[in-house]
Amino acid sequence: MIEGSLWRKWVFYYIPLLLFIVVLLFPFYWMIITSVRPDGELYRPWNSVNYQPFWTNKPTWEHFTYLFEETNFGRWMINTMFIAATSTLISLFCGVLAGYALARLNFPWAGSLGTLIFITYLVPQTLLFIPLAEIIRDFKLGDTPWSLILTYPTFLIPFCTWLMMGYFKAIPKELEECARIDGASRWKAMLFIIIPVALPGILSAGIIAFTLSWNEFIYALVFLSSPDEKTVAVGVTSELIRGDVFFWGSLMAGALLGSVPVAIVYSFFVEHYVSGLTGSVKG
Amino acid sequence: MAVTAVSTAGARKPPPRLRKLEDERWLAAVLLAPTAVLLGLFIAYPFFEGVMLSLSSAKVGDPGQFVGLANFAKLWDDNIFWTSVWNTFWYTGVTTVFKLGLGLWLAMLLNRHFKGKAIVRAFILLPFIIPTVLSTFAWKWMFDPTFSVINWSLFKLGLIHMRINWLGDPSLAMDSIMVVNIWRGVPFFAISLLAGLQTISPELNEAAAIDGARPWARFWYVTWPLLLPVTMVVMLFSVIQTFADFQLVYVMTGGGPANATHLFATYAYQIGIVSGLLSQGAAVSLAMFPFLFVIVVVQLLYIRRVETR
Numbered sequence: 001m002i003e004g005s006l007w008r009k010w011v012f013y014y015i016p017l018l019l020f021i022v023v024l025l026f027p028f029y030w031m032i033i034t035s036v037r038p039d040g041e042l043y044r045p046w047n048s049v050n051y052q053p054f055w056t057n058k059p060t061w062e063h064f065t066y067l068f069e070e071t072n073f074g075r076w077m078i079n080t081m082f083i084a085a086t087s088t089l090i091s092l093f094c095g096v097l098a099g100y101a102l103a104r105l106n107f108p109w110a111g112s113l114g115t116l117i118f119i120t121y122l123v124p125q126t127l128l129f130i131p132l133a134e135i136i137r138d139f140k141l142g143d144t145p146w147s148l149i150l151t152y153p154t155f156l157i158p159f160c161t162w163l164m165m166g167y168f169k170a171i172p173k174e175l176e177e178c179a180r181i182d183g184a185s186r187w188k189a190m191l192f193i194i195i196p197v198a199l200p201g202i203l204s205a206g207i208i209a210f211t212l213s214w215n216e217f218i219y220a221l222v223f224l225s226s227p228d229e230k231t232v233a234v235g236v237t238s239e240l241i242r243g244d245v246f247f248w249g250s251l252m253a254g255a256l257l258g259s260v261p262v263a264i265v266y267s268f269f270v271e272h273y274v275s276g277l278t279g280s281v282k283g
Numbered sequence: 284m285a286v287t288a289v290s291t292a293g294a295r296k297p298p299p300r301l302r303k304l305e306d307e308r309w310l311a312a313v314l315l316a317p318t319a320v321l322l323g324l325f326i327a328y329p330f331f332e333g334v335m336l337s338l339s340s341a342k343v344g345d346p347g348q349f350v351g352l353a354n355f356a357k358l359w360d361d362n363i364f365w366t367s368v369w370n371t372f373w374y375t376g377v378t379t380v381f382k383l384g385l386g387l388w389l390a391m392l393l394n395r396h397f398k399g400k401a402i403v404r405a406f407i408l409l410p411f412i413i414p415t416v417l418s419t420f421a422w423k424w425m426f427d428p429t430f431s432v433i434n435w436s437l438f439k440l441g442l443i444h445m446r447i448n449w450l451g452d453p454s455l456a457m458d459s460i461m462v463v464n465i466w467r468g469v470p471f472f473a474i475s476l477l478a479g480l481q482t483i484s485p486e487l488n489e490a491a492a493i494d495g496a497r498p499w500a501r502f503w504y505v506t507w508p509l510l511l512p513v514t515m516v517v518m519l520f521s522v523i524q525t526f527a528d529f530q531l532v533y534v535m536t537g538g539g540p541a542n543a544t545h546l547f548a549t550y551a552y553q554i555g556i557v558s559g560l561l562s563q564g565a566a567v568s569l570a571m572f573p574f575l576f577v578i579v580v581v582q583l584l585y586i587r588r589v590e591t592r
Contacts (some may be wrong), residue, residue: 017392021403024410024470027421030432034424053432094318101314105307113315120326121469122519122579124527126548127572130555130565131333134323153326157318187304215414217530218548222556232485233416237534248424255417266412270405273412277471278478 095160167201204276383407386472
């Protein structure tokens with residue numbers, strides 16, 4: 001797109017790209033450096049002489065040990081992992097079946113049901129959290145992981161269904177017909193022929209659903225109250241801030257560790273993640 | 284049809300329960316049932332409950348009674364509510380413009396071959412992947428009034444002489460929050476638009492170049508119109524998410540200073556959960572619905588027009 005001399009390439013291309021990368025990644029660098037910086041260095045005003053923001057000569061693990069010894073951080077990680085994994089599995093199960101039905105079966109109302117799912121896809125969590133909190137209490141689910149495992153699918157299923165519809169529609173009808181001619185029932189053709197072919201799509205949907213439920217905040221904030229039941233995001237917000245006092249070192253250590261599982265899943269499946277993301281946008 | 288009739292006769296007969304699933308309508312009903320139950324129970328029913336709640340005088344521990352539109356009438360006279368309405372629109376409008384502009388720019392930068400492109404793309408998406416609450420804490424720490432690295436950098440560059448109180452100053456707090464929202468949203472725009480750009484054949488651009496079109500004209504008359512359908516869908520998702528945002532404001536300012544940075548969602552939380560006035564909180568978040576509805580309908584109509592053009 002940009003032709004011409006080297007300096008033009010630098011001005012129009014490399015420098016803007018570098019700036020983007022630096023700005024987009026700097027907060028993560030800041031997170032890491034803060035989490036290993038001793039308190040004495042941390043709480044040094046920005047305009048003091050010996051303020052050296054970008055490096056520390058005395059790295060320390062004290063914030064991480066505080067996290068594990070003084071708070072329930074390990075417990076929060078396990079809770080979040082369990083909730084994210086279970087709600088992802090439930091949503092995949094529902095979404096794959098519903099996506100198959102909406103994309104490949106002929107039945108009355110198929111079109112309007114598809115639209116209905118798309119509309120629920122657009123319902124933000126913040127619209128319904130207050131009545132939902134009441135319902136969770138009525139169902140006696142308050143302060144248990146099940147309050148989240150059962151409500152996260154409300155935003156994960158529409159997403160999975162929508163994504164899977166796209167994948168199922170792309171599979172040629174003949175594939176299924178061949179199986180049926182060979183004597184497979186509709187049910188078996190779906191289970192053993194079509195769903196295996198759509199496996200990359202299922203993987204994409206699963207990864208994105210996992211990151212979405214790991215990321216969820218307002219339901220977890222409202223539905224959970226005891227320190228033992230909290231998820232990472234809620235635990236870090238409520239237990240590492242006492243009134244006006246922020247435990248910044250441990251906060252950043254917690255933020256860092258709380259991001260690791262998502263980052264690992266993401267790094268292993270970048271291509272699937274991106275294709276799922278862009279697939280959901282193409283709709 | 285004849286083929287399937289022969290083949291099913293030849294095959295082993297499935298048990299009667301499974302035979303019903305041969306009928307597409309039955310199979311569809313079975314496959315859709317789990318989804319219908321979960322969405323009905325946790326979206327349709329709460330929506331109905333929310334409407335009922337907003338028409339009552341319920342508080343925590345007090346079921347209350349039917350009061351008609353009293354809660355909404357109260358909101359009409361509530362200055363903080365109108366501030367949050369204005370904030371929400373301003374927040375959504377400004378950040379969307381920036382996210383689209385910067386995202387498109389980044390997508391164009393990435394839409395060419397260079398060494399390490401895959402790694403750059405993977406890293407660029409990080410702000411979007413990492414749990415929002417956690418990354419927002421990093422920003423809150425960067426914006427800290429006394430320990431701010433941003434103040435330090437601006438001071439060293441000679442751009443400021445006094446500290447800037449990013450989150451404590453009502454007129455600056457909203458801008459600071461918008462910066463974080465843009466930071467988080469740009470990668471999503473960039474990666475989605477990049478996928479859109481890659482479907483546009485380079486030959487079209489080359490043909491236009493041969494006809495003498497300058498780069499700007501090529502973008503405006505070739506790339507942009509072809510990218511428009513993807514752009515509109517990306518905008519639809521982003522606008523809804525931004526309009527209903529909660530986490531950023533909750534972490535950065537909690538709606539303060541002096542209620543200056545509330546959005547619909549944080550104000551609903553403040554009233555409904557923190558103060559325990561359930562009915563009024565439900566009314567605040569339901570007030571978001573008509574706006575969302577209009578935004579969605581307008582965007583969907585526009586998308587349909589763009590796609591059929």
